[in-house]
Amino acid sequence: MKKLDKDFYNRADVVKIAKELIGKVLVTQFGQVITSGRIVETEAYAGAIDRASHAFGGRRTNRTEVMYQPGGMAYVYLCYGIHHLFNVVTNQKDIPHAVLIRAIDPLQGINVMLERTGKKKADYTLTKGPGNVSKALGIHTGHTGWNLLEDEIYIASDEFAPAKKDIIATPRIGVDYAGEDARLPYRFILKDNPYVSGKKAERLKSNA
Template identity: 45%
Template sequence: MKRLGREFYNRDSLIVARELLGKVLVHEIEGQKVSARIVETEAYRGIEDKAAHSYGGKRTPRVEVMYGGPGFSYVFMIYGMHYCFNVVTREEGNPQAVLIRAAEPREGSELMAQNRFKKSYHQLNKSQILGLTNGPGKLCRALSIDKSLNGEDLCGGKLYVAEESQESLSIVTAKRVGIDYAEEAKDYPWRFYLEDSQYVSVK
């Protein structure tokens, strides 16, 4: 599979969010590879977006990576317990990003099962299989993505997104999830998901 290059990420987050669907997120860990096909994303458009961490030009150590160049990871924690993985988009100084909300396991499902449920994959029931990666915190735990990967170059060889040959995708556009504080921005249709995927977090 061909890795996505820097130019892919150096575009508006709305474009990148749609085009990440169907691509494969890969994490290579000490000789092991875990991967999952991206099925749900959310765009965050930076300074103008009341739901974005960088809204209004907010610049703190937490969000600093979003002000850097495109194609780097932005990993943050929510509720003090779950990590969320984002890809940074747009040119340096324009702090946009795309949250990866859900994915379908590809390689390394055994390691994912251990990470999520401390069980072997064949011991999982159907609900647990879907629960491996059907939410942003779940997929981070399954793919061993944590704060140590904040700022990771997605054009490198450790954590990256790759092309997968595919037929045309049926994409649904919807409101983003869990941002009720964002006033009118909570209603923007900036979430995208694959219609036929069982792993989408919210339909």
């Protein structure tokens, strides 16, 4: 596998990056423990102009400060006080774009993922949904600000390349508060992958 470099993350089009992350491999290596999975669902958040983004209107807080760093950083936040959600910061410094990783198809370290999640068997709920992704890979809010160009948390490309017709665009999930922006086709999924979250009918609808 080839680790994605800073040029991949530092581009201006966060929607394109979210789409291109489909099929890539998200890896964590903490000590000798390695876990990984193929990314099958993402959501783009376009910063200051995006009502669904934590940085809408240029909002800048202690939590979101990492979004204003150069692309290639991890932004991990706590949702509902329970779920640690892993995001990839993109674009140049002071432009707060990010991509939420919503689901992965497990590849390596499945037994470790089961231990971390407390599950008895490796069914599709293991890494379906962003909270489960982080739990299975051992990612938490303490990893916010970590550099994805290093070896502990990174994204890589292997020989797998999904066909364009198999990458489907839909509106994002759970952002009804964002008004018109809630309908933007900023969510990408790998067609027919069982780890993708959301309703089955939703998976079949394409706005691409």
